[in-house]
Amino acid sequence: MSTPRVGEEEDEERHRQRKLEEALEVKSLRRIVSAYLNYPDASEEDVKRYERSYKKLPPTHKALLSHYPLKFQRLRWCISRNAYFIFNMLQAFEPPLDMSQDVHIFEDSHLQNSPNDHFFVGERNACSLQSTSTSGSLCFTKNDQACSGEGGNVICKSPNGANNNEEMEIEGHNEAITTRHPPGLHPPGFKYNEEIDKYGGNDVTDSNGKGNVSSSFQEWLDPSFQLNVPLVDVDKVRCIIRNIVRDWAAEGKKERDQCYKPILEELNALFPNREKDSPPSCLVPGAGLGRLALEISCRGFICQGNEFSYHMMICSSFILNQTQTAGEWTIYPWIHSNCNSLSDGDQLRPVSIPDIHPASAGITEGFSMCGGDFVEVYSDPSQVGVWDVVVTCFFIDTAHNIIEYIEIISKILKDGGVWINMGPLLYHFADMYGQDEMSIELSLEDLKRVALQYGFQFEKENTIETTYATNPRSMMQNRYFAAFWTMRKKSAAREEHSTS
Numbered sequence: 270m271s272t273p274r275v276g277e278e279e280d281e282e283r284h285r286q287r288k289l290e291e292a293l294e295v296k297s298l299r300r301i302v303s304a305y306l307n308y309p310d311a312s313e314e315d316v317k318r319y320e321r322s323y324k325k326l327p328p329t330h331k332a333l334l335s336h337y338p339l340k341f342q343r344l345r346w347c348i349s350r351n352a353y354f355i356f357n358m359l360q361a362f363e364p365p366l367d368m369s370q371d372v373h374i375f376e377d378s379h380l381q382n383s384p385n386d387h388f389f390v391g392e393r394n395a396c397s398l399q400s401t402s403t404s405g406s407l408c409f410t411k412n413d414q415a416c417s418g419e420g421g422n423v424i425c426k427s428p429n430g431a432n433n434n435e436e437m438e439i440e441g442h443n444e445a446i447t448t449r450h451p452p453g454l455h456p457p458g459f460k461y462n463e464e465i466d467k468y469g470g471n472d473v474t475d476s477n478g479k480g481n482v483s484s485s486f487q488e489w490l491d492p493s494f495q496l497n498v499p500l501v502d503v504d505k506v507r508c509i510i511r512n513i514v515r516d517w518a519a520e521g522k523k524e525r526d527q528c529y530k531p532i533l534e535e536l537n538a539l540f541p542n543r544e545k546d547s548p549p550s551c552l553v554p555g556a557g558l559g560r561l562a563l564e565i566s567c568r569g570f571i572c573q574g575n576e577f578s579y580h581m582m583i584c585s586s587f588i589l590n591q592t593q594t595a596g597e598w599t600i601y602p603w604i605h606s607n608c609n610s611l612s613d614g615d616q617l618r619p620v621s622i623p624d625i626h627p628a629s630a631g632i633t634e635g636f637s638m639c640g641g642d643f644v645e646v647y648s649d650p651s652q653v654g655v656w657d658v659v660v661t662c663f664f665i666d667t668a669h670n671i672i673e674y675i676e677i678i679s680k681i682l683k684d685g686g687v688w689i690n691m692g693p694l695l696y697h698f699a700d701m702y703g704q705d706e707m708s709i710e711l712s713l714e715d716l717k718r719v720a721l722q723y724g725f726q727f728e729k730e731n732t733i734e735t736t737y738a739t740n741p742r743s744m745m746q747n748r749y750f751a752a753f754w755t756m757r758k759k760s761a762a763r764e765e766h767s768t769s
């Protein structure tokens with residue numbers, strides 16, 4: 270038997286490493302999909318808990334709340350509607366990896382635990398999100414047809430623009446053949462039943478009378494692929510549902526006006542003469558569910574959103590690419606909290622989404638969403654001096670090391686390019702009890718000093734009062750006094766001049 274040569278051993282090692290990373294990624298994705306699939310069961314448990322408390326009441330007290338059993342049924346109905354939306358979203362999702370591969374073969378590996386399992390604190394950070402990729406940039410591949418460019422307008426690609434199968438064009442609004450949910454194809458825990466429907470007092474169809482469930486069942490949605498996930502994972506799903514209101518509902522407009530409007534106005538003022546044949550380029554790291562990136566694109570910028578959470582990417586991809594019309598879906602985002610409600614009606618109110626039809630919004634060619642960790646993706650040498658603008662909204666405090674973020678933003682901007690920021694400094698890795706996560710928590714004053722060292726000059730600075738993914742009818746409204754600034758990266762020529 271011949272012994273493998275050094276080169277072959279290296280190749281084998283690299284292959285093994287790639288396989289490990291892929292298995293880890295599949296596992297991470299399956300965990301996320303499982304969190305979505307566990308949503309109805311976990312929510313049902315909550316309702317059962319409310320029922321148990323209600324049953325413990327003495328009869329006289331119970332009599333005062335005789336409407337409660339009906340409320341519980343209504344809650345169940347709302348949960349089933351949210352689950353219906355979620356299931357449609359998952360059905361439309363084309364995983365970038367083979368989800369059916371055996372991920373347990375690497376169980377002993379040091380890579381078995383998902384990295385980047387971030388725990389956000391505070392109201393806006395009540396969720397922890399897993400990264401889309403363990404290995405830098407990763408983009409969703411949809412299907413060959415989508416790459417043909419037919420009707421396609423939202424692109425997800427690796428930022429270096431490489432034309433490989435990691436780069437994809439997601440359909441804009443191609444007519445998907447949709448049917449009602451076929452019998453027997455319900456995902457685990459997906460409960461829709463007529464009994465519940467009766468109490469909901471609505472039809473099972475969405476506001477436009479459509480039930481867009483794809484008739485082909487995704488194999489990886491089969492219960493055998495579902496993982497048992499901790500309840501905290503299901504909280505992430507609830508967090509996404511709230512974020513949908515922020516980005517894609519009429520109810521979220523006030524918050525969008527507080528956060529996104531000042532950014533859009535600043536972009537308008539800084540780039541008054543945007544040329545159609547050479548639009549300025551804009552990167553939005555931590556793009557969330559994509560609304561800000563879409564709005565920037567609609568204003569004549571070549572815009573790329575970057576996002577590392579699969580939870581977010583699955584949802585934004587669905588809304589951006591699969592929505593057929595405004596108001597296509599109805600969700601019940603506020604049902605999961607009984608606290609600070611003015612009325613049951615408020616808590617159970619429906620919200621229709623999206624408030625606009627993204628594919629008809631007038632995006633500029635080149636709009637894309639890029640999945641991956643900002644640090645890994647944009648520290649690539651191909652990114653140096655590429656962008657006219659970087660827009661960060663509620664993003665910079667997600668860093669382990671905020672100085673690294675500032676350094677990368679400075680590097681990827683063109684000379685004379687601008688960085689517009691809006692958000693607080695609620696460091697996501699601060700106070701992670703028991704977990705020794707690196708977290709550099711600069712004050713605003715220190716942050717500004719650091720930015721100067723990376724060649725930034727302040728052009729504008731103020732404070733903006735805003736909420737984040739807050740129920741506008743809640744008795745509790747956390748407010749941020751967020752920092753807003755525009756900094757310009759000094760051009761090399763000017764810098765030389767000033768130091769000579």
Ligand SMILES: C[S@@+](CC[C@H](N)C(=O)[O-])C[C@H]1O[C@@H](n2cnc3c(N)ncnc32)[C@H](O)[C@@H]1O
Binds near residue numbers: 393528576668
């Ligand atoms: C607080 S949310 C803000 C989302 C959006 N900008 C908005 O204003 O609604 C922060 C977002 O950044 C994403 N994120 C956190 N760390 C990231 C990283 N290293 N690379 C890319 N995205 C990241 C999170 O997944 C989350 O969607």
